[in-house]
Amino acid sequence: MARTPRPGLPVRGSRTGRPIMALMDLLGRRWALRVIWELRDGRLTFRALQDACGGVSPTVLNERLRELRESGLLDADGAVGYGLTPLGRELIEHALPLVTWSARWAAALTRGRGTPRSSR
Amino acid sequence: MARTPRPGLPVRGSRTGRPIMALMDLLGRRWALRVIWELRDGRLTFRALQDACGGVSPTVLNERLRELRESGLLDADGAVGYGLTPLGRELIEHALPLVTWSARWAAALTRGRGTPRSSR
């Protein structure tokens, strides 16, 4: 089982320990960003979260939840399931520009069909 | 071999085709964000890029480069190697808040040792 990436320590693909590298490693793992995204409107139970993520396998979901909790982005409450911590909300705030931009990206890609710029 | 995620089409873990889902799938793959990040200061050759990413295997690097080119974020020039397209630069601009925030996250994590909030 993989270790939860932490700023200040080496992570997959980088030994510098720079926070952004740890963050990339953490959020780059499958379903990590998606889980956070699905919790943006409130708490969800394990199974509700699983459904929201299109039926992700419980193995991986549980592993991501553990990592994200260890990273201070999520918390768990036996009764109400999982939710974002204040830190997790901050992350979403700072990631929102990307959501907006993705629409521009989609438009550019759609318009750009037929002129696939140089590829050697 | 996996298909390059495109807005408007189903991607891994989501059939909605929403741009943000395609973007998450694309950038969530190993080394994708890192490759873009390493090109922030100018063009790099294949091997220079490989070194910058801490010796990523050429197999994966080549696959990421192909995906990112197909996504309009990177371009390739036989002489000067790989570089960001205007679209790729836009992505970096919109991702910069995350880089800044990652320092805050690191600080919060370091301070927070010893009070690991509820985990069931």
Add this chain to the structure above:
DNA sequence: CGGGAGTGCTATCATTTCGGTAGCAGCGAT
């Protein structure tokens, strides 16, 4: 008591992705 339905979570195994090494083909300069 005794289902039944909800909770979080584990076990198992196939599939996919990634990592690490070696090496090829092309090109320009020496």
Add this chain to the structure above:
DNA sequence: ATCGCTGCTACCGAAATGATAGCACTCCCG
């Protein structure tokens, strides 16, 4: 023609992920 650089492919073992089944626990209702 040999060197050094370029991008890139083949191969195979390791690691991550996907899919399914099912367990332990709690609460509630009869």
